[in-house]
Amino acid sequence: MKTVTYSVPNISCMHCVHTIQTEVADVKGVQSVKADQASKKVEIVFDAPASEDTIKALLAEINYPVAA
């Protein structure tokens, strides 16, 4: 199990938080996802077959790219 925290500058309201949590939770292998509006950060706990690459690709696809 791996925990990562990403900076996602596009988080601007509770709708963004909800969208991110719903979409990322759908990824196979993701155990939990917690997005925070104030810090604009997303904490994700996952295991295979999920990977940082698949999660980052999904976030980019739904218009919440991870800050470099």
Ligand SMILES: [Cu+2]
């Ligand atoms: Cu929003």
